[in-house]
Amino acid sequence: MSVLALDLGGTKLATALFSKAGNILAKEIVVLGNRQGKEVGALVADQVKKFLAADIQPNDKISSIGICVPGISRQLSGTVWAPNISGWEDYPLLEEIKKISAGIPVLIDSDRACYMLGEKWQGNAQGCENAIFLAVGTGIGAGILVNGAIMRGAQDIAGAIGWMALQAPFEEKYIACGCFEHYASGEGIAKLAREFLEKDIGYSGILKSAPIGEIRAHHIFSAYDQNDSMAVAIFRQCIVYWGMAVANLVSLFNPEKILLGGGVFGPATRFIPDIQKEAAKWAQPISMQMVSLQAAALGPDAGLFGAGYLALQNR
């Protein structure tokens, strides 16, 4: 038995054939390029058709298809909202793939849900029934496992932790993406540096070397490596917000594990002991003692593994 997994990102589509045990039997990555709207849907469909036809495992047919999408998968309608693909406000992906999948079941879920499922299947949340994947990249989201199943909420938008309120009073700058995401996402870190650079006229450190508008999170990580005072101050503030968010997840969910992943963890993995220390100040003390806080294991493949595990649920 094998399953087909597709991980659609904002810039590329990864497709893999998985064995039931989680081994990758075949894999291909296609860049989206200039594709938009229906063209992206057509690309997903083409990859499914190609892998179904390929007969890579002649005696072992594909029994199910899982798709990870960069946004929200509406379970009732089978449509997808993906903010970074134009024309995907309510895209009928399930219907399109079902047309060409020859009766093989198709499951679609959000990237944050798939990250969590991937880690449960082959990563650092194996054996967990109650765990959370805190995904910190350009934005921030959480994939939340409750009693072994993804928690979706009433409209499939549970886990929107980027909107977490962590600092009163409310400020206008939180409107676009939420308070937590404003301060502590990849984009937030860069914005913070730009703000600091505009204000701090006396600063003459490493971050001055790039034009303010071009500052990205990775610049601040390299400045931190060289002990730059502004980079240190920025991450000190991020650690507080990451710690508070972890604490709030611990107090509310009493999970076995919280995994930190996404593009920022990555390089921010070094801060996990500090984040744990900050979280321990705030969280329900018994839940905090019991939780394990770790980096995610699967890196950029978490979504692909998650799509594979998703497919396994309905083989």
Next chain:
Amino acid sequence: MSVLALDLGGTKLATALFSKAGNILAKEIVVLGNRQGKEVGALVADQVKKFLAADIQPNDKISSIGICVPGISRQLSGTVWAPNISGWEDYPLLEEIKKISAGIPVLIDSDRACYMLGEKWQGNAQGCENAIFLAVGTGIGAGILVNGAIMRGAQDIAGAIGWMALQAPFEEKYIACGCFEHYASGEGIAKLAREFLEKDIGYSGILKSAPIGEIRAHHIFSAYDQNDSMAVAIFRQCIVYWGMAVANLVSLFNPEKILLGGGVFGPATRFIPDIQKEAAKWAQPISMQMVSLQAAALGPDAGLFGAGYLALQNR
């Protein structure tokens, strides 16, 4: 078919016989008085025995027993932690009640879980699969319904929202009970007033009339009714924290409903429109549009109804 429900509080034990449809067929309240430890367990057992023997519905035997406890019900061990009953750090309540229940199934759950279940059965959350009961009394807790079932977490302590971090940096005064509970519980409101009174030498309003040490939340509600400036300032701050907490529940859980209950809601029900306005600033905007924020319907009986619904799960 009828079920037996017991709601053990810090000061009294309520017992009721419910019809399957949720009608109370008989009810009794006993004050705990000076009872401690095993004496409280014996009282619960005595009430169960009495109602089982009473034969109130001769052709309609009691098919199940549900018990609401003021603390944590450990599902694996059947023991209870109840901070306000001395000797109940890990009390073997399930075992004791099973001894005298003549084979009738017994279920025990925390007060916050029972409040939520009671409102789902007979209150303002009927028909909901994803809803939250935010209980604001002396302390603060949340009963959280995910896909129709109470979310318990790995050690049965999910919903400890009193520990929610809402205001950086961390302060020593949050250690005892958590940041949110410090600011916005019944006890928190009173503490805030005492703090304000000690600092504000110029103030000569209504709250001056009681000795500082005796100020309780209800004093501040009556001062608010008379437009007292200090009471207005205190509730303005509470509304911000209640709003942020509601926002965080909305963004994380995407629930159909959030019910505000407990002793403080109650009198704070008048603030729900303001809380909704504050929450709307912070929360994930689509989830916020979809959620309904309401006062709980069952008042002090929510736990008893919850115990009844709990019993119905296992009849």
